[in-house]
Amino acid sequence: MRTILPYPLLFVSLVLMWLSLNRFSLGHLVLGSVIALLASAAMASLRPDKPQLKKIGSFARLLALVFYDIILSNLSVASQILNDRKGRRKPGFMTIPLEMTNPTGLAILAVLLTSTPGTAWLEYNSTESTLLIHILDLKNEEEWLELIKNRYERMLMEVFE
Amino acid sequence: MSYPDELPMWAALLVSFFLLLGAGLSLLGTVGFLRFKSFYERLHAPTLGTSWGTGGILTASMIFFTVTEGRPVFHEILIGIFVTVTTPVTLMLLARAALHRDRSENDPTVPSASILTKPGKTVIGD
Numbered sequence: 001m002r003t004i005l006p007y008p009l010l011f012v013s014l015v016l017m018w019l020s021l022n023r024f025s026l027g028h029l030v031l032g033s034v035i036a037l038l039a040s041a042a043m044a045s046l047r048p049d050k051p052q053l054k055k056i057g058s059f060a061r062l063l064a065l066v067f068y069d070i071i072l073s074n075l076s077v078a079s080q081i082l083n084d085r086k087g088r089r090k091p092g093f094m095t096i097p098l099e100m101t102n103p104t105g106l107a108i109l110a111v112l113l114t115s116t117p118g119t120a121w122l123e124y125n126s127t128e129s130t131l132l133i134h135i136l137d138l139k140n141e142e143e144w145l146e147l148i149k150n151r152y153e154r155m156l157m158e159v160f161e
Numbered sequence: 162m163s164y165p166d167e168l169p170m171w172a173a174l175l176v177s178f179f180l181l182l183g184a185g186l187s188l189l190g191t192v193g194f195l196r197f198k199s200f201y202e203r204l205h206a207p208t209l210g211t212s213w214g215t216g217g218i219l220t221a222s223m224i225f226f227t228v229t230e231g232r233p234v235f236h237e238i239l240i241g242i243f244v245t246v247t248t249p250v251t252l253m254l255l256a257r258a259a260l261h262r263d264r265s266e267n268d269p270t271v272p273s274a275s276i277l278t279k280p281g282k283t284v285i286g287d
Contacts, residue, residue, distance in 0.1 A: 017236075017239060020235055020236040020238075020239065021236050021239070023232075070212050070213065071213065074186060074209060074212055074213045077193075077205060077206075077208075077209055078186060078189050078209060081189050081190075081192055081193040081196060081197075081206065081209075082189070082192075084196045084197070091199065091201065091202050093201075093271075093272050095272070095276055095277060110249045110253070111245060111246060111248075111249050113249075114208065114248055114249040114252050114253070115208065115211065115212050115245050115248060115249075116208070116212070117205055117208040117209050117212060118205055118208075119205075120201070120204045120205060120208075120252060120256060121249065121252075121253060121256075122201075122253070122256045122257065122260060123256075123257060123260060123274075123277065125277035128277055130277040132272065132276065132277060134201045134202075134204065134205075134256070136202060136205045
């Protein structure tokens with residue numbers, strides 16, 4: 001089983017992607033499965049580190065939370081663009097010490113921080129596990145630290161470590 | 162094709178709402194480009210377009226084609242996933258290039274590379 005299907009999750013997602021791009025039919029299911037098998041084999045020959053999704057439930061909870069946060073930060077950045085007056089907004093850089101070292105977890109944190117308007121991931125130092133981000137409105141720095149460390153990082157560590 | 166005629170009122174309203182939301186947020190993102198003063202602030206403006214700007218237009222498209230074709234159409238989610246996953250690549254590339262340039266010019270408003278080796282949280286205002 002391991003040798004035929006090295007990445008079951010990748011295989012299932014590729015078949016689902018094939019079926020949603022085409023109409024669902026038995027023919028497309030077979031064709032999609034063959035393509036997904038070939039793609040999984042190609043992926044296996046690259047031998048990436050296999051990410052371990054330990055708790056699917058908390059991952060889904062994290063995605064729901066981020067979805068909500070992205071809506072809120074879209075609204076706040078949109079209003080900041082509309083009433084952009086000098087002195088009302090305090091943009092700035094901020095470093096955050098991270099405890100998470102898992103590469104998949106860090107990659108997902110990078111996606112979360114960049115797709116949430118208002119925060120941008122700039123640089124990560126892997127020897128010191130420190131992250132440099134830029135924040136559009138740094139008025140409440142404790143709140144940002146709380147959000148990234150206690151909400152996102154803790155939940156990601158639960159899922160991947 | 163007479164798609165718009167087949168569309169019921171509630172669907173037309175929902176589709177227009179999401180379409181205007183997505184287009185409006187993308188437009189605001191470009192306005193932010195004009196208004197923000199520093200490069201790092203301008204990094205935040207286009208993320209409006211890549212999050213709910215795209216999201217709104219994709220949701221409108223999903224509702225429109227699901228109603229007019231009478232079957233669930235959701236492959237737009239794939240576009241959303243790919244846009245979300247690839248945005249950080251270009252954004253980090255641009256940000257790190259800017260950081261590198263500003264540091265080599267000894268710009269005092271930009272944190273130096275040594276800041277990442279200090280323990281604890283540090284905040285630097287612009």
